[in-house]
Amino acid sequence: MTVAGRVTMKDLAAACGVSTxxxxxxxRGDPAISVGTRQAVLDMAERVQYRPSASARRLRTKSSSxxxxxxxxxxxxxxxxVVLGIQSRARELGYQPLFFASEGREDLEAEALDxxxxxxxxxxIAVSPTGKPQLLRRAxxxxxxxxxxxxxxxxxxxxxxxxxxxxxxxxVTQLGAARGLQPVHYITFDDVAAGRLATRHLTALxxxxxxxxxxxxxxxxxxxxLGFRQALEEAGRWPQPVLVAPxxxxxxxxxxxxxxxxxxxxxxxxxxxxxLSAVAALRAAHQAGWLVPDDLSVVGIDDIQFAAYTNPGLxxxxxxxxxxxxxxxxxxxAPAAAGPQARVLNGRLVIRESTMPPAGPGxxxxxDTRGATDAGDAP
Amino acid sequence: MTVAGRVTMKDLAAACGVSTxxxxxxxRGDPAISVGTRQAVLDMAERVQYRPSASARRLRTKSSSxxxxxxxxxxxxxxxxVVLGIQSRARELGYQPLFFASEGREDLEAEALDxxxxxxxxxxIAVSPTGKPQLLRRAxxxxxxxxxxxxxxxxxxxxxxxxxxxxxxxxVTQLGAARGLQPVHYITFDDVAAGRLATRHLTALxxxxxxxxxxxxxxxxxxxxLGFRQALEEAGRWPQPVLVAPxxxxxxxxxxxxxxxxxxxxxxxxxxxxxLSAVAALRAAHQAGWLVPDDLSVVGIDDIQFAAYTNPGLxxxxxxxxxxxxxxxxxxxAPAAAGPQARVLNGRLVIRESTMPPAGPGxxxxxDTRGATDAGDAP
DNA sequence: TTGTACGCGTTATCAG
DNA sequence: CTGATAACGCGTACAA
Numbered sequence: 001m002t003v004a005g006r007v008t009m010k011d012l013a014a015a016c017g018v019s020t021x022x023x024x025x026x027x028r029g030d031p032a033i034s035v036g037t038r039q040a041v042l043d044m045a046e047r048v049q050y051r052p053s054a055s056a057r058r059l060r061t062k063s064s065s066x067x068x069x070x071x072x073x074x075x076x077x078x079x080x081x082v083v084l085g086i087q088s089r090a091r092e093l094g095y096q097p098l099f100f101a102s103e104g105r106e107d108l109e110a111e112a113l114d115x116x117x118x119x120x121x122x123x124x125i126a127v128s129p130t131g132k133p134q135l136l137r138r139a140x141x142x143x144x145x146x147x148x149x150x151x152x153x154x155x156x157x158x159x160x161x162x163x164x165x166x167x168x169x170x171x172v173t174q175l176g177a178a179r180g181l182q183p184v185h186y187i188t189f190d191d192v193a194a195g196r197l198a199t200r201h202l203t204a205l206x207x208x209x210x211x212x213x214x215x216x217x218x219x220x221x222x223x224x225x226l227g228f229r230q231a232l233e234e235a236g237r238w239p240q241p242v243l244v245a246p247x248x249x250x251x252x253x254x255x256x257x258x259x260x261x262x263x264x265x266x267x268x269x270x271x272x273x274x275x276l277s278a279v280a281a282l283r284a285a286h287q288a289g290w291l292v293p294d295d296l297s298v299v300g301i302d303d304i305q306f307a308a309y310t311n312p313g314l315x316x317x318x319x320x321x322x323x324x325x326x327x328x329x330x331x332x333x334a335p336a337a338a339g340p341q342a343r344v345l346n347g348r349l350v351i352r353e354s355t356m357p358p359a360g361p362g363x364x365x366x367x368d369t370r371g372a373t374d375a376g377d378a379p
Numbered sequence: 380m381t382v383a384g385r386v387t388m389k390d391l392a393a394a395c396g397v398s399t400x401x402x403x404x405x406x407r408g409d410p411a412i413s414v415g416t417r418q419a420v421l422d423m424a425e426r427v428q429y430r431p432s433a434s435a436r437r438l439r440t441k442s443s444s445x446x447x448x449x450x451x452x453x454x455x456x457x458x459x460x461v462v463l464g465i466q467s468r469a470r471e472l473g474y475q476p477l478f479f480a481s482e483g484r485e486d487l488e489a490e491a492l493d494x495x496x497x498x499x500x501x502x503x504i505a506v507s508p509t510g511k512p513q514l515l516r517r518a519x520x521x522x523x524x525x526x527x528x529x530x531x532x533x534x535x536x537x538x539x540x541x542x543x544x545x546x547x548x549x550x551v552t553q554l555g556a557a558r559g560l561q562p563v564h565y566i567t568f569d570d571v572a573a574g575r576l577a578t579r580h581l582t583a584l585x586x587x588x589x590x591x592x593x594x595x596x597x598x599x600x601x602x603x604x605l606g607f608r609q610a611l612e613e614a615g616r617w618p619q620p621v622l623v624a625p626x627x628x629x630x631x632x633x634x635x636x637x638x639x640x641x642x643x644x645x646x647x648x649x650x651x652x653x654x655l656s657a658v659a660a661l662r663a664a665h666q667a668g669w670l671v672p673d674d675l676s677v678v679g680i681d682d683i684q685f686a687a688y689t690n691p692g693l694x695x696x697x698x699x700x701x702x703x704x705x706x707x708x709x710x711x712x713a714p715a716a717a718g719p720q721a722r723v724l725n726g727r728l729v730i731r732e733s734t735m736p737p738a739g740p741g742x743x744x745x746x747d748t749r750g751a752t753d754a755g756d757a758p
Numbered sequence: 759t760t761g762t763a764c765g766c767g768t769t770a771t772c773a774g
Numbered sequence: 775c776t777g778a779t780a781a782c783g784c785g786t787a788c789a790a
Contacts, residue, residue: 005441006496008783014758019761024785034759055434055443056783059766062384066435074462077684080453087480096494101466115475117385118433197709250688279688286690305456306685309629310447311665387767398777403769413775435767438782761790767782774776 012050016041027052042109055070057237058120066130067097068116068144070135072104077275077304078321080226082127082149085325089111092355093333095123109135110366117142123332127325128152130218150220161226164242172226175219176251185331186342187324191220191301191313194317194347195227198271199350201315207269207297209261213281214244215273224301228271250280257284266295266359278294278314282354282361298357299349313352320345395420396545411475422434437499444742446502446708447523451483456654456683457700461506461528464704467588471713473588473619475501486487496521502711506704507531509597521560526564526707531597538595541603543621551605554598564710565721566703570599570680573696573726574606577650577678580694582614584736586648586676589616592636592660593623594652603680607650629659646737654679654686657693660686661733676734680726692731699724 013020018037025033026041027172043052058064069092071079085097089096098119100112109132116124124144129135130152139146159172202210212228215221225242232238243260243301245252257270261284272278278300282292292312300307301319324345331341392399397416405420425430435442446469450458462478469476477498479491488507488511495503503523509531516618518525538551581589582606591607594600604621611617632655640647640663647669651657657679661671669675671691677687682697703724707741710720 006499010783020784021762021786022760025760027428028785032759037759051493051496053438053499053783055437055499056766058434058783059432059438059768059782060786062766074453074459080459082484083453091490098480099476101463103463111470114430115429120434165565165782276688279690282688283688304686309662309685309689311658311662311690354444389767399768399776400770401776404776407769411775416775432767435782436769438766438784439768439770441782759790762788764785764787766784769780771775771780772778774775 005151006053007050008053009050012041012048013045015048016044020352031288053241055140055167060245062120064122065095066116066121067095068112068113068121069099069125069333070102070109070129071099072129073101077306078095078264078302078319079127081305081321082325085268085322086125086127086329087325088322089326089329089376091299093285093329095333097153097331104130106132106134112293113138113142116144122373123329125145125149125325125328125332126151130154136184145332146183147186147187147331149187149324149328150189151186152218155217155219155222159181159222160214160217160225160242160244163222163229164239165372168226168229172222175223183340185328186327186338187331188342188344189220189324190320190344190346191223191277192227192230194301194319195271197227197233197347197349198301198317199211199228199231199271200234201299201351201355202269202271202297203231203237205269205297205355207358209265209268209358210240211260211264211268211270212240212244213253213270213272216248221273224273250276253280254284254287256341261285261288261290261296263272266290268295269297269355269358270299272298272300275302275304275316278316278354279306279310282310282312282314288369292352293356297358299355303350307350308352310354312354315352316350318350319347385432386427386429387432388429391420391424391427394427395423406756415639416751425548428632443497443499443501445472445495445498445500445506446474446711447498447500448476448478448506449481449488449508449514450478450506451490452480456685457681458506460684460700461704462665464701465504465506465708466704467701468708472708474708480642483509485511485513489517492517492521495523502526502708504528504711505530505708506742510535515563524564524679524711525562526566526710528703528707529568529599530626531567531599534596534598534601536596538601538729539593539604539623542601542608543618547608547633550602553645554602562719564707565652566705566707566710567721567723568599568698569723569725570602571609573680573698574603574650575610576606576728578607578610579604579613580614580678580730581648581650581676582610582736584648584676584734586646586737587616588644588647588737589619590643590647590649591619591621592632592651593621594656595627601654603650603652626742629655630683632656632659633663633666635659637667638676640664640667640669645669645675647674648676648734648737649678651677651679653685654681654693654695657695657733658685658689661689661691661693672733672735676737678734682729686729687731689733691733694724694731694734695729696726697729698726 009020009023013023023041026038087097124139124146128150184207243256245256278298281298283294285292300314300316303316307314308317388399388402392402402420405417422724466476481487503518503525622635657677660677664671664675679693679695682695686693686695689698
């Protein structure tokens with residue numbers, strides 16, 4: 001009712017003929033309020049379009065119900081889905097996400113933290129930060145609860161050689177398990193299992209000639225390669241060739257596949273580091289006159305939105321993107337979560353049109369691999 | 380310095396041996412402060428890691444420097460880019476965006492508005508709201524400044540017939556110009572010009588057999604169709620067939636193209652409603668054994684991230700996505716913008732691999748259409 | 759069951 | 775140029 005400005009609690013109290021304290025209590029569901037009074041207050045609040053002031057409440061309670069979320073960039077294919085998962089779960093729990101796109105710039109990451117601190121954010125989620133432990137370190141130093149979704153990190157290229165040509169040492173297998181900073185929650189896609197799942201799909205179809213198109217020298221890439229190897233060892237078909245592009249740009253990956261196809265014979269089957277790599281492979285195959293899936297089966301990992309639209313549609317291992325986001329929120333807000341969590345989520349095989357048994361319709365035995373399958377590791 | 384909780388202005392004042400008023404002024408760059416004092420305060424603020432409390436400031440000043448942004452969903456291809464444009468420009472102007480994904484649900488849209496109001500948001504941007512004028516209406520009723528980016532709206536299918544078979548009446552041409560609610564800013568991609576630009580590219584290449592793959596019965600779809608017609612009229616080649624899918628799902632668009640190709644003869648050229656439709660066309664062509672671009676040239680509109688990854692790479696008219704976002708922010712925050720603005724932005728032709736002259740390498744005359752071209756309407 | 763009064767961290771007004 | 779001081783809207787001890 002104030003002349004300029006919004007209707008405040010005092011206005012509402014006056015309109016109801018009670019004190020602001022009563023209004024406050026009624027609104028917040030305090031049991032020490034008569035049913036009649038509460039209903040009257042609620043009705044009147046509705047009538048006069050009362051909106052509580054978030055700033056005033058935060059100033060008073062010193063808790064903000066805000067979740068700061070830093071993403072590298074939006075539209076990065078799957079990040080949007082993760083963000084959606086965060087938003088919905090946060091909403092259910094009465095929290096409001098505050099998003100900040102860092103574009104991978106460290107100065108913007110620092111600024112994001114400053115903003116969050118000014119806003120009294122207490123919960124912090126970093127989606128797919130590559131490397132850069134400084135951000136996380138500073139966040140915990142400032143007393144924030146932090147969760148990391150699919151945090152990736154650079155890894156010495158030598159480890160790739162260990163997996164490809166030697167034996168994966170403890171350094172590799174440990175990468176798959178424990179994570180760095182102690183007081184932070186890690187919500188992570190199981191890259192090793194995804195690599196295995198993709199590969200098993202191919203071997204189950206009857207393929208015996210396989211290739212892996214590897215990614216950049218980062219953790220997820222190494223682990224997916226490891227999964228590739230493990231599945232092949234199970235099938236008694238290790239080693240198989242591993243392609244690695246000198247640069248992560250699409251053209252480079254395409255070129256390395258093109259070069260490989262020149263000297264190869266169909267039928268061939270490839271598991272690509274991710275869906276984008278798979279797309280590069282699709283293009284290379286097309287240029288080289290190889291038919292997918294007839295001559296070359298391709299399976300990707302991630303299930304980005306566009307995987308359904310490639311030509312042919314891409315068989316891939318889907319990340320549970322929304323769930324990753326939701327679980328990060330849960331980890332932060334769970335009541336008695338008993339310390340930092342490290343959740344690892346399995347992927348799901350999505351079969352489209354880019355894979356088939358080698359050399360035409362295969363044996364009936366392959367039929368049971370059709371349809372979506374969980375990435376569980378049952379023996 | 381307080382035991383529990385963050386360092387406050389009072390702490391900082393004490394540490395400097397001045398009053399909080401002085402600190403406040405020094406921090407905000409008030410000229411009525413001696414240079415020495417200001418520097419001392421600034422240094423100390425740095426030393427003790429002082430962070431102003433956004434809530435307290437907002438409570439006091441009643442202005443929030445917050446921009447509420449509602450998007451349908453993230454990861455929708457181009458929305459991420461728009462959002463990025465909003466974020467960067469807002470940051471430059473000292474504003475902080477508050478994002479809310481509505482998933483197209485009206486209840487969530489309403490909730491978004493409630494949140495914004497509670498947060499004392501005064502600036503409001505809706506990105507690609509389809510229909511639903513209620514949201515905008517409520518927003519202006521609540522006193523927000525609102526800007527709409529690429530607001531689309533349902534349109535009677537009869538208008539499509541007018542353009543396709545009859546003469547586009549005033550109702551159609553007006554759609555291209557004025558917009559509904561007066562007190563809101565409209566930042567819009569020029570769909571008509573985009574349709575023209577895509578079509579001209581094809582006619583300039585020498586194509587004489589053209590088709591349009593139309594979209595759902597919404598404004599943008601109608602206007603792109605109109606652009607298609609206009610360019611063809613210029614070239615003296617109107618009418619040409621217009622394909623319309625019964626449903627907006629990819630399969631449906633694919634089917635309608637498949638059916639059309641069955642009775643058609645190459646060389647053919649198609650402008651698709653958007654990049655996703657173009658992808659559907661690519662798939663249909665592939666299935667039908669048509670070669671792109673040899674038998675069929677395809678151009679899309681939007682330039683979603685994936686347009687560069689299709690097989691072959693998709694020629695398309697790019698929306699200036701980041702600029703759309705930035706201009707919406709400008710419209711809201713511009714000092715003396717003299718009332719609501721209606722900005723219309725031109726697209727840019729991006730030539731990739733899905734278009735070529737009909738029947739092999741064409742005349743040299745077509746060469747001057749290579750490279751990116753602005754969609755300006757110079758005669 | 760309800761009212762009174764205080765303080766959260768800032769900024770703006772008014773003195774000095 | 776600087777310092778007291780009040781007020782922003784709300785939640786909560788304390789009193790009634």
